Amino acid sequence: PYLSVWQNPLTSETVKQLVAEGNKEELQKCFGARMEFGTAGLRAAMGAGISQMNDLTIIQTTQGFCRYLEQHVRHLKQRGVVISYDARAHPPSGGSSKRFAQLAATTFVSQGIPVYLFSSITPTPFVPYAVSHLSLCAGIMITASHNPKQDNGYKVYWENGAQIISPHDKGISQAIEENLEPWPQAWDVSLIDSSPLLHDPSTAINKGYFEDLQKYCFHRHVNRETKVKFVHTSVHGVGHDFVQSAFRAFDLRPPEAVPEQKTLSFQLADKTQAQVILANDPDADRLAVAEKQASGEWKVFSGNELGALLGWWLFTSWREKNQDRSALKDTYMLSSTVSSKILRAIALKEGFHFEETLTGFKWMGNRAKQLIDQGKNVLFAFEEAIGYMCCPFVLDKDGVSAAVISAELASFLATKELSLSQQLKAVYEEYGYHMTKASYFICHDPGTIKKLFENLRNYDGKNNYPKACGKFGVSGIRDLTTGYDDSQPDRKAVLPTSKSSQMITFTFANGGVATMRTSGTEPKIKYYAELCALPGNSDPEQLKKELNELVSAIEEHFFQPQKYDLQPKAE
Incomplete structure (x- = not known):
């Protein structure tokens, strides 16, 4: 199947160049291992080879997904799937979200399956909305969200309108491996130009989404009269038109839009005397908010x-x-x-x-x-x-x-x-005040990460979890790698467990909770700590001081960065 790389002149040229140079290291990176399909779908750089996002790997992935759907959902040829994409493009490899969406659509149409392909860029949430609204079998969004611009991704929704969870990820992954040879019409995107199986859901989904959204407008009269000024930035992404439409649906005056990038949102807000900045990430599924304080400073909410x-x-x-x-x-x-x-x-x-x-x-x-x-x-x-x-x-x-x-x-x-x-x-x-602090350490060696977590399960060689962390007593342990939870009568965790990822939550005698976990996509060990006060006990500064002390103790005693050669998060 890899001969099909020659179908794309840009990726084939890259490979020929690497072969001519005898660049084994780069060829190994491109062809050494296939991208892993997981519950988040795929995410990788755009470029040549089976380890990256390109025309061939999109076709192979979609063929596997198509065969898996044929086996596991009803009436696929009557109901169909929805596909959309963000604004990403990678000229060196000819890859773009739109091109990948068209190839995915071609794959389904070639099998007689209806496809609802958006005619232009949309926010990621419009795909799960379309799955539910149109009772479709699945949804695909081509986006890498806030990842670097050379990356792309393939995000998959099941017929229930939610992202896939296990065991679908393993089943789709296996089906991809069984369908690597591109089907006869897979490369021919002209197939979808005139196919009666191709539909554009843009108008219907826009109408439905904003009608449904209006049900969550509780104070229309306030919105019409408000003096609060807003600035919105879509960070070079897809959000602009849709947030403008959402404001109109709520009878709010549309926000000032930042034509450049996020850092300029503060300048525009100061210039227009706006009080609140709303920022979406590139595929508009996340939101950050900042507010002008009486001091003139901007507070960015966590x-x-x-x-x-x-x-x-x-x-x-x-x-x-x-x-x-x-x-x-x-x-x-x-x-x-x-x-x-x-x-x-x-x-x-x-x-x-x-x-x-x-x-x-x-x-x-x-x-x-x-x-x-x-x-x-x-x-x-x-x-x-x-x-x-x-x-x-x-x-x-x-x-x-x-x-x-x-x-x-x-x-x-x-x-x-x-x-x-x-x-x-x-x-x-x-x-009650809830103070949180989260950060991470970088570690590129999976073996070291495993040792660090095994040490917590066998603390100081005592075949048990730690009883204390410095001066902070440990009152509870939940380990979602092994399935242990000492708060349950049978010591078995209620939440699903996964042996392939590390995750331990410690509860402390002072009411603090800290979770240490590995990242699924980056060489990081992340931690999240929180300290909660009872309602009425309002000394946030004291709480913050105690939380900082707890985090320092966790870093020193549980992470032991010197022993495991961990790099702290770059400030």
Whole structure:
């Protein structure tokens, strides 16, 4: 199948050049190992060879996915799939998100399967929305989100509208290996030019999405009158038109848009005297927010802080519309294990349910779908990596809906003469301060990483987990690599476990919680620490000091950077 690389003159030229130069090292990098297909789909640099994203590897991946769908979903030839893409392009290899989307569409159409291919760039959340809205069998989004510009990715959604989880990833991976030889018409993108199987869902999905979004507009009269000014930056991405449309759907004056890049958003905000900056990542599934403080400084909210604000807002707005307290027992919020537990504190006080899932929206999206199918009401889900699901008609993080809902929140607070920062403080004073700190160490040797985690399971050679970390006593352990959880009666973890990744959560006697985990995509060991105070116990500075001490102890005693030769995060 690798002979098919010659179909693309740019990648074939690269390979011929490497062969002529006898550059074995570079050839090994290109052809030594195939990209691994996992629950996040594919993500790699664009370029020649089976280790990179190019015409051939897109065709092979789609052929495998197509065969897997034929075996596992009903009525594929009647229902079809949706495909979209972001604005990425890589001229040296001829690769672009649009080209890859067209090749994927050609692969399905060649098998008689209908394809809903967006005619222009869209935010990632529009793909899961289209899967649910049109009752399709699957969705593919060609994007590498916020990764470097030479990268691309192939993100896959199942028929339930959520990202795939195991065992689908393994099944698709195996099907790719079994379908490497390009099918006869795979390269012929002209096949989709006039095919009756090709549909453009852009108009229908835009209409449906913004109609559904309006159901989450709670204060239209406030929006029409608001004096709050917003600046929006899409960071060279796809978000601009869609955020403008979202503001119109909420009767908000559209935000000033940054025509250049993110760093200039502060300059534009100062120039236009805007109070709030909204920033999407390149595929518009994440949102960051900054607010001008009375001091003239800008405060950039962390993912956990914005999660606290949006969680509080969505609950408050929902409760105003639903006075029946019995509805609380069927109401849920979700966040990932490494995110702040502020939603748990709000849920405990207000009487609704909170659940945590494994890291990543694939878990929250699938769990949300299960709950919705049981007749439950999922209000909100978030992860600390600035991902928010404010409207469960998209079972994934969505930076478009999060942007406009944040704008309505800021507009509403302004009528009470409150800023976002002041409201965040009020949330923490009512439900307890939640201080978080996250960072990582770099380690390129998988063997060293394994040793570090095995040492925690056999601390100081005592065949047990540590009882203390410096002066901080350890009161609980959950190890999602081995499936151990000492808080459960049978010592077995409730959340799914994975032997292929390392993840241990320590609970400390002072109420602190810290999770250490390996990254699935980078040579990093990440940690996330949080210290929570009880409501009314409002000395944030003391809490911050204690959290810093706890983190220093974790770094010194659990990571032992000198012993394992770990590089700290570059500041």
